[in-house]
Amino acid sequence: MATTIRSAVANDVPQILEFIRGLAKYEREPDAVMATEADLLRDGFGPNPYYWCLMAEHDGQPAGFAFYFFSYSTWLGRPGLYLEDLFVYPEFRGLGIGKALLKRVAAIAVEKDCPRLGWDVLDWNTPAIDFYRAMGAEFLDTWRNVRVTGDALKRLAGAEEPAQ
Amino acid sequence: MATTIRSAVANDVPQILEFIRGLAKYEREPDAVMATEADLLRDGFGPNPYYWCLMAEHDGQPAGFAFYFFSYSTWLGRPGLYLEDLFVYPEFRGLGIGKALLKRVAAIAVEKDCPRLGWDVLDWNTPAIDFYRAMGAEFLDTWRNVRVTGDALKRLAGAEEPAQ
Numbered sequence: 448m449a450t451t452i453r454s455a456v457a458n459d460v461p462q463i464l465e466f467i468r469g470l471a472k473y474e475r476e477p478d479a480v481m482a483t484e485a486d487l488l489r490d491g492f493g494p495n496p497y498y499w500c501l502m503a504e505h506d507g508q509p510a511g512f513a514f515y516f517f518s519y520s521t522w523l524g525r526p527g528l529y530l531e532d533l534f535v536y537p538e539f540r541g542l543g544i545g546k547a548l549l550k551r552v553a554a555i556a557v558e559k560d561c562p563r564l565g566w567d568v569l570d571w572n573t574p575a576i577d578f579y580r581a582m583g584a585e586f587l588d589t590w591r592n593v594r595v596t597g598d599a600l601k602r603l604a605g606a607e608e609p610a611q
Numbered sequence: 612m613a614t615t616i617r618s619a620v621a622n623d624v625p626q627i628l629e630f631i632r633g634l635a636k637y638e639r640e641p642d643a644v645m646a647t648e649a650d651l652l653r654d655g656f657g658p659n660p661y662y663w664c665l666m667a668e669h670d671g672q673p674a675g676f677a678f679y680f681f682s683y684s685t686w687l688g689r690p691g692l693y694l695e696d697l698f699v700y701p702e703f704r705g706l707g708i709g710k711a712l713l714k715r716v717a718a719i720a721v722e723k724d725c726p727r728l729g730w731d732v733l734d735w736n737t738p739a740i741d742f743y744r745a746m747g748a749e750f751l752d753t754w755r756n757v758r759v760t761g762d763a764l765k766r767l768a769g770a771e772e773p774a775q
């Protein structure tokens with residue numbers, strides 16, 4: 448009964464997509480995942496990756512993953528890490544796998560001299576919030592997340608005005 | 612009386628740091644900026660930049676900036692852009708410079724096939740919130756920002772336990 452954590456390789460892309468879908472389902476957005484294996488392969492395993500992944504296996508079975516990329520702090524003058532996804536399959540919870548993944552991402556941040564590791568959590572996800580608090584996280588509740596997406600982004604860019 | 616927007620070059624680093632300090636002051640954290648010119652030069656203008664900047668000038672005077680980096684959406688399977696800082700000096704407000712900067716960042720996102728542009732705003736910053744809403748932004752208020760920083764990050768990484 449052992450958990451191992453390792454960096455993802457290109458052959459892990461199908462499993463990475465399975466984890467992404469598993470997390471979307473948990474976040475009550477099962478149909479939100481448009482990403483394909485080709486997308487993930489192109490963007491994570493080329494010469495200039497946009498993201499990195501850690502894979503957790505328990506007794507040789509895929510159990511969970513952490514998906515992160517670099518952010519940047521203008522106050523600290525250093526890159527940070529942003530944890531886009533952290534997910535453990537329901538049947539592997541309670542074994543410390545999420546904690547092991549989070550600790551490994553933190554270790555990568557320290558190793559890369561990134562003084563900050565950030566992420567977002569859904570406000571109804573109390574188990575996650577309690578877990579993160581126990582791990583030493585702070586909650587920056589004076590900040591609101593803002594986003595422009597899809598057609599609104601194109602309109603803002605001026606590249607595509609709405610049809611008259 | 613004209614505003615120009617251009618990509619930052621290495622020689623802009625002192626002015627970028629001035630903008631960062633100006634924004635920190637506006638955000639009521641005037642002493643929070645630890646970044647140095649050397650940090651910003653190393654991280655933004657080497658072979659693999661961690662960030663990019665747009666500089667706005669009005670009648671040849673530095674007026675504002677936008678500071679961004681790549682994020683990644685696991686749902687969309689594409690990189691996005693994250694706008695870390697958007698700032699216009701108080702004496703240059705009301706001239707549409709912030710809007711011009713935001714539109715240019717949106718245009719860069721569209722050009723790079725990034726379907727999402729995200730950022731954060733302080734909840735008391737009503738003028739900014741109204742402006743972003745008018746620009747087509749959505750507010751993702753079910754998400755809370757989480758962060759582990761400094762010594763808490765080192766403890767989480769296991770690299771440095773608190774002294775006994």
